[in-house]
Amino acid sequence: MRNLVAFPDWTPTAPGFKAASSPTKKIVEDQVKVVQTGISAAKPEEILKAWEAAAAVKPLNHVYNRGSSNGNISDRLDISTRTDPVQKVRLEARRGAGAKVTQVSISLQLPKPYED
Numbered sequence: 646m647r648n649l650v651a652f653p654d655w656t657p658t659a660p661g662f663k664a665a666s667s668p669t670k671k672i673v674e675d676q677v678k679v680v681q682t683g684i685s686a687a688k689p690e691e692i693l694k695a696w697e698a699a700a701a702v703k704p705l706n707h708v709y710n711r712g713s714s715n716g717n718i719s720d721r722l723d724i725s726t727r728t729d730p731v732q733k734v735r736l737e738a739r740r741g742a743g744a745k746v747t748q749v750s751i752s753l754q755l756p757k758p759y760e761d
Contacts, residue, residue, distance in 0.1 A: 650679050652753050656734050657699035657724070659692050659749055661685040670755070679753040684746045689720040689738035692747060696736055700724045716742025730756065 650668045664683040671680045700707040712719040725733035740747040
């Protein structure tokens with residue numbers, strides 16, 4: 646039987662998100678994560694506001710960060726559960742100056758084998 650890789654069922658959907666592929670396990674900065682990338686025609690702030698609104702109606706924590714450099718916009722939103730074991734899903738949305746699409750990355754950090 647194939648081991649399916651997925652995000653928690655409480656993970657919000659990103660407006661207009663077109664996935665480049667199915668979620669996969671990857672090692673990112675020495676952490677095992679479930680990662681899915683794709684694009685959206687929506688602007689980064691629209692995507693993150695939709696995610697933040699979805700998190701506000703559920704018992705989830707959320708932290709929003711925005712960065713801008715030379716017209717490039719980079720937004721990040723972390724949504725996490727409030728009880729143990731804590732699960733955290735991160736959405737990153739980036740759009741270059743003058744670009745028509747937003748690059749979207751959704752990730753879930755998996756617990757280390759020695760963690761409960």
